[in-house]
Amino acid sequence: MRFTITREKLQEGLAAVTPAVPNKTTLPVLANLLVQTTEKGIRISGTDLDIAVSTEVTADVEAAGAITIPARKLSEIARELPPAPVRISSTGDQRITLECGRSKFKLLGLPKSEFPSFPAVQFDKAVRVPSGDLQKLIGHTAFAASTEESRPILNGVLWELRTDAMRMVATNGHRLAKMEVPVKAGQKADLIIPPKALEQIRRLFPAEEELEVAQGENHLGFRSPFTSVYTRLIEGPYPGYEQVIPKDNDKYAIVDRAALVSALRRMSVVASDQTHRIRLSFNAGMLKFSVSTPDLGEAQDELPIRYEGDPLDIGFNAAYLLEILRYLPTDEVRMTFRAPERASTIEPEGWTDAAKYLCLLMPLRLVD
Incomplete structure (x- = not known):
């Protein structure tokens, strides 16, 4: 694998994905980012097994390939690089070379085969929702979700999709926040999403975009032209909040x-x-x-x-x-x-x- 990328594009891609990487993990590959070449540049992915984030940035690809690179070290290096093109290459022994101006770094990666595959989500059956409306719901309700472990179902935010509206509800048993926006969702679904995943969605997707939302067996995927977020759903019935x-x-x-x-x-x-x-x-x-x-x-x-x-x-x-x-x-x-x-x-x-x-x-x- 070999490609050249601007320092700004590399930093942009890392800023989007690195927050999904866990601070501590018993699985070494989760501390790494998967970097793989595409037709237009490179795709950078990170996951903690509950949430996965992937984004594509433009780069000049000379040789196709894929490798996982230590996330924190790559981010720290990228932050300190001079304003010059960055050339990254890897060989078959998982060694990664990064060159920028007169700076040169060598890092040890892990093979792509060790990186977890993303959840199976069928986007051909996706619902389309305006990112701005979704962000409004998240911004006004997610704060009310519980942080206590005694009732895991309340650690999530209920997202209700209806044919002509979508609604979000969060509560910790002492306070509750509910917001509804009119939107042509076109289908009915009740989904319980971890607030950490909603925060990634609010951070990554511009308000003017339209998002594709698709459900897998117990995962949910959000996708725009360049970025994807996958999250594990919280399973179980949400309390009947209307009676309260x-x-x-x-x-x-x-x-x-x-x-x-x-x-x-x-x-x-x-x-x-x-x-x-x-x-x-x-x-x-x-x-x-x-x-x-x-x-x-x-x-x-x-x-x-x-x-x-x-x-x-x-x-x-x-x-x-x-x-x-x-x-x-x-x-x-x-x-x-x-x-x-x-x-x-x-x-x-x-x-x-x-x-x-x-x-x-x-x-x-x-x-x-």
């Missing part, structure tokens, strides 16, 4: 998002490190915050709001509420309530986007 979303909340508040974030941050300084519990007292025209932590002290604050309904005292985990507010796209938010022990909803107020977005937060029991 309240339909009868009879109290609501319209609050300035930035002012609410500032007040919550101030109160969080004195809140418990374990529960992050803050009391919110809603009255006509005013929201009062209070927090009392025995070994730290107390704090109060208040904020003018628009509120409809009977006065209400409710406790929230301030860290969860702040995280939800970070992803709400409008200057004002609408919060709805039923009772201090019932779930509250948080939605963007005055949002003109075609997407529907709703977050849910379970309250904490107040201690007087």
Whole structure:
């Protein structure tokens, strides 16, 4: 194998694929990238066996071939190279030579035969979805997925494809985020995807592209003209989230998002490190915050709001509420309530986007 590539194109390809390479692995070949020549240049691939990423970049190929190269070392070398063409070649004994200007490196690779094959996904039956819409769903919901190992199904994000819309839902049992966008998906499917894979999709595919999405036995593939991402699906039934979303909340508040974030941050300084519990007292025209932590002290604050309904005292985990507010796209938010022990909803107020977005937060029991 022998090819010449610009330093910029090499760095571009490595930046796309290297994040899929595991930091630690008992299988040496997983620490390597597969580099193989194509008609237009080279294809670089990396995998941790759960997620696989592959991208094609232009290069001048002199001799076809394929080899696996240590990912971290190749990336570190590429980052330090002078601005000159990079010439890479390999021989039958797995030795790789890299030359750029006056710099010359020799690395030891592993044969292509040791690199795991990518999942069998049939793209001839692919669904086409706009990358921008998919990225919007990921960006507004994936944060709410659980990071605890006790319920693996909640470690994933539910992606619901319908004939005229697609929806993503994520929850950890205490908070939930749901977004739906109108799109002609053309088929019905419920897929549970690891957030790590969704982050690769959000990072790699430009918003203006249309993606092909195809399902294998227990894998999902995403493909654009130059880049592919494959992920293992999380198997099992996702909890019935619709039953948790309240339909009868009879109290609501319209609050300035930035002012609410500032007040919550101030109160969080004195809140418990374990529960992050803050009391919110809603009255006509005013929201009062209070927090009392025995070994730290107390704090109060208040904020003018628009509120409809009977006065209400409710406790929230301030860290969860702040995280939800970070992803709400409008200057004002609408919060709805039923009772201090019932779930509250948080939605963007005055949002003109075609997407529907709703977050849910379970309250904490107040201690007087």
